[in-house]
Amino acid sequence: MKVLKKILLFIVVLVVLVIICSLVYFNSLKPKYSGELELVSIENKTDVYFDEYGIPHIYAENEQDAMVALGYVHAQDRLWQMELIRRIAPGRLSEIFGEDMLKNDKFFTSLGIEEASQKSIEKLDVTSEVYQLTTAYLKGVNQFIDNGATPIEFTLIGINKEHYQLKDIYNILGYMSFSFAMAHKTDPLLSAIKEKLGANYLKDLNIDVDSKTALIKNSKSDIKNYANIVASVSDIMKNSPVAPFVGSNSWVVSANKTSTGNVLFANDPHIVYSQPGTWYEAHIVTPNYEMYGYHIAGVPFPLLGHNRNYAYGLTMFENDDVDFYKEENHPSEKNKYKSKGGILEYTIVNKTIKVKDAEAVVISVRNSHHGPIVNDVLDGISQTEPIAMSWVYTQQDGVVLDALHTISRATNMEDVKKGASMIHAPGLNIMFGDASGNVAWWAAGKLYKIKSNSNRKFILDGASGEDDIVEYLDFSENPIAENPEWNFVYSANNQPDTISNTLYPGYYLPEDRAKRIVELLEPKNNWNKETMATMINDVTSSVAPEVIQEFTKILDYNSFSKNEQRAIDVLQLWDGSNTIDNVAPTIYNKWIYLYLKNTFEDELGEQLFTQLMSTHLIKRTIADLIKNDAAIWWDNVATENVFETRKDILSESLIETVTLLEKQLGKDIKDWNWGKVHTLEHPHPLGTIAALKKYFNVGPFPIKGAREVIDNRGYEYNDSGLYNVNAGPSTRRIVDFSDIENSISILPTGQSGNPFSKHYKDQAEMYNKGEFRKMKLNKEEIINSSTKLTIQPKNE
Incomplete structure (x- = not known):
């Protein structure tokens, strides 16, 4: 018995010592x-x-x-x-x-x-x-x-x-600049859609395809190449720990x-x-x-x-500060390619990547005069059709650090404007206000032109030189607003007005947030800090009720079941607000996803449809396409001898919405609260390990807001019926x-x-x-x- 007591005492002392040491260490x-x-x-x-x-x-x-x-x-x-x-x-x-x-x-x-x-x-x-x-x-x-x-x-x-080291700071600014870009998600995708389906399908997506536009002629194998570029870069950005x-x-x-x-x-x-x-x-x-x-x-x-x-x-x-160029290899010399000025040689950079618990990997990256050949570093890209990525950030002198110093040490509005003019990439809207009563907005970024008959939304022709940059614009031609007569400036990533007599190409977001901001700001002349705080938390969409109105005016209400009619009633009475207790956002977001899926997936296939859903382009399409009864996309090409209409697709999507929500959340529509499906968790890189998740991650929480309202939330549309928020106000x-x-x-x-x-x-x-x-x-x-x-x- 004495031996047992000594053993137990030793264990107790050991546990106490471990606890004390742990507390000292963690402290x-x-x-x-x-x-x-x-x-x-x-x-x-x-x-x-x-x-x-x-x-x-x-x-x-x-x-x-x-x-x-x-x-x-x-x-x-x-x-x-x-x-x-x-x-x-x-x-x-x-x-x-x-x-x-x-x-x-x-x-x-x-x-x-x-x-x-x-x-x-x-x-x-x-x-x-x-x-x-x-x-x-x-x-x-x-x-x-x-x-x-x-x-x-x-x-x-x-x-x-x-x-x-100093180079770490510059590298960080370079990564930040690339993380802003959307071209890598969009240009190859649009080229793939054009090659697979033709220009008519792009016109319904508000992609201008001029018959005179010099579009590079591609083989059908390019479709897979372009799709894989989008898939690879999207996976890389999702996988980024920052x-x-x-x-x-x-x-x-x-x-x-x-x-x-x-x-x-x-x-x-x-x-x-x-x-x-x-x-x-x-x-x-x-x-x-x-x-x-x-x-x-x-x-x-x-x-x-x-x-x-x-x-x-x-x-x-x-x-748009990233363009893709299809280069044309020399027919017999593998390290050479064609250009307007004649045959050029790829510059080759060898780099060694150290890998934990594995052998180091050596990669060879070819560079044309346009930029690095992405085929060399992305999975599933054919080597016979080299695609170069041209990016303003690496082609112009980088003084972003100097610009940030200038802006943060300004003494007046002109100093901040000067700092904005120094930023070549990424493209930023610099917003300004001061104690002297000035308000201003400057679009910062090195803007440029290519020939008017070239379309930067597609893979460009690298060999002819016809699609190369012909002019960089002076900062004075960038869009600005300084003390405008309407007494406010704003930005919600929407399309700016004309630049150098043209609408500058980009990957702008739809008007939803911009429309709501202007709708709230314009009529009111007694703003204060409290009302501004309410506005920055606003969760109401001005566009969603218009989308519902467009749908409900063409539907046959009596053709739906009782629960489907209840869902329609909820949507028709909805003011566009996205609070956690609201039911309408749950119905609306499921219906929007199914409307898009039933409209696009039959033509595009699963991979291209998934990629399209990750672009800003699809957000711009939701409200526009639903008004276009003649859009070529409405027909389901998987059905024979039936030409589906807008009414068919939208009604079918509503029926599927109610069926799936009943299965997910129960028969009673009152239980379909937005907070049950719309949640936010802040992930730490080590939170992917189950045992560490609760110590490093924060959340999950039911959360207000939605896509493209002022209190903006990013989430993927998929078949799960869950909207795991991945982005929002930082x-x-x-x-x-x-x-x-x-x-x-x-x-x-x-x-x-x-x-x-x-x-x-x-x-x-x-x-x-x-x-x-x-x-x-x-x-x-x-x-x-x-x-x-x-x-x-x-x-x-």
Whole structure:
């Protein structure tokens, strides 16, 4: 018995020791939000106050000290995120995740981002403020890497920390730029549809196909090639561990339309949800500078920001800055191809990709004068028909970092405009408002023209030179609005007005959000912060009820069953609102999916239909096609001797909708609440492991909103009847120049990417409810509600 007691006592002591050691270890991984710290490269004592949501308010004697502090605190909250995002462009994800990421690495390393980064760095003036401040930020990041706690993700995966370098920042900006692009999802797909079905099918999709347009003549084998390009790149972007940008809203209201007589600014960029989220907030104050900014991982200058004088934000322009060219190989010499100027030789770049637990992979990427040959790095693409990808980002000098510095250090509206003019890619709408009463919008991006008889929505002819770029436009020709007479500016990724006397090609989103924004802004002249907060959370579609009206005016109501009639009644009484308790959105979204599937899949087949559903084009098609009774798509080509009409397809889709929802949610329509099928979960890369999911992921939650309402949510349409939200507002931000110290914002989960931080998910509930918190600028208020980390200079 004594032996048994000793054994039990030993086990108890061992368990207690394990618990104590675990607590000590896990506590050591938490970010340091208070106390003292010594850092080299800081000249003076710097105070960092972390407010109740973990946002650092950095008070420094000069900007270099502030940037060292920013680099350190950014890294302690987001080093894992920073590690992932810097690995994408140079193709280094396979080093830590193994062969699952090899497809991503092959593609991104072929794009030339790293080479473009090196060119930009070589042209940097090392005496410039941009260089000095960026270097200071890197010194802060690297001191945390050297002396701070190792994030648990590094330990679980088994990777070592590495110093951040200048090229990492440029590579991150390159990845961000590519994540905005839509051409890779759309151009090859439209070429495949044209080859398979003919130009008449494209006209019903509002794709202008001029009979005079010089379209490259392709063999039928191209259909598979083009489809596989879309499928491969789409899979790569979905597989990316760092969230791409997908859309955005912003509007700025002049003093003439507010109750206070001051400008109001609103912005909510739409980004794929992830944990941690995209933005890291930081407030910097020096004797000569102040900015409350929103940073992406690893970048020293904020993409969004405001101070007491001005506010700026962004949405995606959605302009076309990627084109695909079909090259023509030399008939006998495999490394040569035809061009307008004669026979040219492919330049070949060999790259080695390290793979965890496997042999390194060496890839050879050919480049034509248009760009990299995607056949070399994408699966299932025939090598006999080389397709080159031309991308403005790698073809022009990259000064995006300088542009962000210029915008975030502006002293007036012209400075911000100058910064906007420096951005060649990605295409961005820069939104602006200030304390002096100015409002403005500038479309940033290097726009260009090809010949008028060429159509950039298709694979272009690389051999003839007829489809090559003939002119780059000066920034003065980009669309802008400065203090317009209608007293507001806005963007919802919709088509801008004419540029250089033409509608500039792009992958613009439908009018839904834009229409709702204008519908709300135009009639009202007493806007304030509270009404603006309501508007940025608006979940009502102006277009969906019109779509329902178009359908119900042609249906035969008495031909439907009782439950089908009840569903029609619900839709007819619907005001377009998408709250979690509403039933109509559940019926509407299922019906829309089936309407699209029954209309397009018979002609396209499953693969092309699935790819079409991932484009902005299909969103633009929903409302337009339903009005076109003569559209060629209505006929189901799988049925013999029957010509289906619009009424047939839409009615059939309604019947299927009710049948499937009864099976999924029960017979009682009152139980078909939107929140049961429309949910949001914020995924961490390690959340794919079942045992770790509950520790790293945040959610799932039933969530309001829907596709293409102001409170925009992204989700896939598929047969499941579930709408797992994958994208939406990455922050909601309202800046009130009548009460600048009480401007408001929110993040989807929390400020910290450290799962042991209390700020890992402390904003999630507020975000889901559409609530806000302050973006504090008042020093006394900040001190009274914060913990304090004092950073002292340390001798090197």
